[in-house]
Amino acid sequence: MKLKTPITKHDILNMKVGDIIYITGTLYTGRDAAHKRMVEALESGFELPIDFSGQVIYYTGPTPSKPNRPIGSCGPTSSYRMDAYSLPLMKKGLKVMIGKGDRSDAFIKDMIEQKAVYLQAVGGAGALLSRKVVKSEVVAYPDLGAEAIYKLEVIDFPAIVTYDVYGGNLIVDEVKKYRNIQF
Amino acid sequence: MRNVDIKEITNTIKALALDANCNIGKSFIDELREAIKKEKSEIGRNVLEQIIENDEIALEAHEPMCQDTGMVVVFLEVGYDVHFNGDVYDAVNEGVRQAYHEGLLRKSVALHPISRGNTNDNTPAIIHIKLVDGNQIKITLAPKGGGSENMSLVKMLIPSDGIEGIKKLVLHTIFYAGGKPCPPLVVGIGIGGNLEKSALIAKEALMRDLHDINPDPILAQLETELLEEINRLGVGPMGFGGTTTALAVKIGAYPCHFASLPIAINIQCHASRHKSIML
Numbered sequence: 159m160k161l162k163t164p165i166t167k168h169d170i171l172n173m174k175v176g177d178i179i180y181i182t183g184t185l186y187t188g189r190d191a192a193h194k195r196m197v198e199a200l201e202s203g204f205e206l207p208i209d210f211s212g213q214v215i216y217y218t219g220p221t222p223s224k225p226n227r228p229i230g231s232c233g234p235t236s237s238y239r240m241d242a243y244s245l246p247l248m249k250k251g252l253k254v255m256i257g258k259g260d261r262s263d264a265f266i267k268d269m270i271e272q273k274a275v276y277l278q279a280v281g282g283a284g285a286l287l288s289r290k291v292v293k294s295e296v297v298a299y300p301d302l303g304a305e306a307i308y309k310l311e312v313i314d315f316p317a318i319v320t321y322d323v324y325g326g327n328l329i330v331d332e333v334k335k336y337r338n339i340q341f
Numbered sequence: 342m343r344n345v346d347i348k349e350i351t352n353t354i355k356a357l358a359l360d361a362n363c364n365i366g367k368s369f370i371d372e373l374r375e376a377i378k379k380e381k382s383e384i385g386r387n388v389l390e391q392i393i394e395n396d397e398i399a400l401e402a403h404e405p406m407c408q409d410t411g412m413v414v415v416f417l418e419v420g421y422d423v424h425f426n427g428d429v430y431d432a433v434n435e436g437v438r439q440a441y442h443e444g445l446l447r448k449s450v451a452l453h454p455i456s457r458g459n460t461n462d463n464t465p466a467i468i469h470i471k472l473v474d475g476n477q478i479k480i481t482l483a484p485k486g487g488g489s490e491n492m493s494l495v496k497m498l499i500p501s502d503g504i505e506g507i508k509k510l511v512l513h514t515i516f517y518a519g520g521k522p523c524p525p526l527v528v529g530i531g532i533g534g535n536l537e538k539s540a541l542i543a544k545e546a547l548m549r550d551l552h553d554i555n556p557d558p559i560l561a562q563l564e565t566e567l568l569e570e571i572n573r574l575g576v577g578p579m580g581f582g583g584t585t586t587a588l589a590v591k592i593g594a595y596p597c598h599f600a601s602l603p604i605a606i607n608i609q610c611h612a613s614r615h616k617s618i619m620l
Contacts, residue, residue, distance in 0.1 A: 176384075191457065221408050222445040230445060231399075231408040236488050236521045258488075259521035259580060280388055281488070281523040281579050282612050284408040286395035303459055304408075304447050318384075318581070329519065332582025336382060337575030341512035 160314070164212030165253040173275050173319045175326035180314040185216040185256070189235055191305040192298070193243035200246050207298035208307060211251030216315075217258075219304035220294070221284070229294040229310065231284030234258040237276070241265040248272035256317050260329050266321055277317035278328075290315040343476040344424050345620070347432035350480075353618060354436025354466075357482040358413060359444045361614040362405045365396045369613060372551060376525060376578075376585045385583025389525075392578070392611055407612045410446040411484030413437050413466040414544065422476035434464040449487065469541065481548050483615035489522035489608045495540050498602040507532065507604055508567060514606050515571050515587070520580020523610035526587045527551070528571065531605040532560075534595035542593035543607035548615050549591045560592045567592075578611075588613075 161169055163183030173179065186208055188196070196206055217237055221230030237257030244255065245268045253274050258281035269276060279287060293311035300306050320328045370393055377389045399406035415433050425432075441448055441463035450465070452458035473479075494514060498506050511530065531542030555561040567590045577583020588611075597603060 219408060219447065219449075221405050221410060221447040224404070224445060227404075230447075231405040231410075233408050235409070236491070238521065258523070260519045278520070278579070278581075280391045280395075281520065282407045282610055283391050283395040285399040285402065285404050285406050286391060288404075289398070303461070304449070329580060329582070332382065332384065333519075333575040333577070333580070334582075335575065336577060336582050336584055337573065339512070339570055339573035341509050341516070 175322050175328040177319040185214045185310045187308040188215050189219050191302050197243045214254040216256045229291045232288050233284030234279040248274050276321040278320045279317045347427040350432040351436040355440040357616045358440035361616045362410050363403050380585045382583030384581045385578045388578035409486040411486050414483045415466050415468045416481040417470045418473045418479040420475035420477050437466050438462040478620040481617040489610040492518035492522040493607045495605040516574045522608045525585045527609040527613050528590045529607040530592040532594045533597035539603040539605035543605035546591035546593045547609045564590045
């Protein structure tokens, strides 16, 4: 399924676990340090540096780009580290989060309530995923280096719907099919 | 006595770091291809294909296969008859500094674990020096990613836990790590020693060749059994479900206190990057 940013309510309702989504448009990067700083800003009564209404955050910290390339290697990082910071951003309109790995039950509950979705890209495929990025620029917190917020322009960036608004959980469903040992 | 210029150490570390981050090695890619043939999950096979494509792009374009270019772990096995003309720790860190700057690798080292920040040159490396016979130096370098290291642990079991306790801990750890450490994994396990020795053995185990056979028959059997059991957990490539959760289990052991059964599990992601050279 192809998807263009910004993300509409209709897009969210259309996404179901297991769907492979090809995103074209804008992704904002953000990982541990940027999330901490954004949530601390909100707690102190300041605004976010980005308007996240209908936007997508991609959890990644790229390597520096070569002179002839728009970005360096940029695969997803583990999403659970952002669980503690996600609700305030979703309340500010964040609609899609892309990372890798499973997330807490508390996050999933908040995500469904806020009508957002969680997608996974393939972890460790940073060189491959960098080929989907046509432009990148730092738009906030440049002092954080690789952890700064970058605005990425992407074409057909691939990700798989992992948690949808209907309570679907790709990880639990799929792992169950292949597990045949207890401990 | 053999005099070694520490510049040679710096240059070697730099070359190993640049190579390790971009070149996973043909034999590892072949291993992933074999895994596709056996993987039962369609999503799992697709993930493995993307990993192979990624690793091939990295090799051809000489770009890092993963944006997490790691904190650098270095093992130096130094012959008793070697003399360095300067500080070998500084020499290693200088090699890391040059590689991460010139190679456009990510600087992922926080300056302080509490106040964070960044050292901005990916130093310091974690350096382990061992003295051995002879006048040679063996250098092994591994850029170790945070995602898989975060899923690793040390646990002080007790003797009555035995082999069943060890297996249970390993399976529990791998299952709940899920996709976070980027499977298919290489699982390094250190059994025995004490708290810090077990962790070091586990890390050393990850430096072994993927296809070597453990000379200790007890450990060889445990490696085989654990690999088979881990691959029945259903975690699969990148945790999307499937039958390829680990490619190898490597176990090291050491004598321990008769009250103890320390075990360390060091998880390695599918970007299993380590390079060795003999000087």
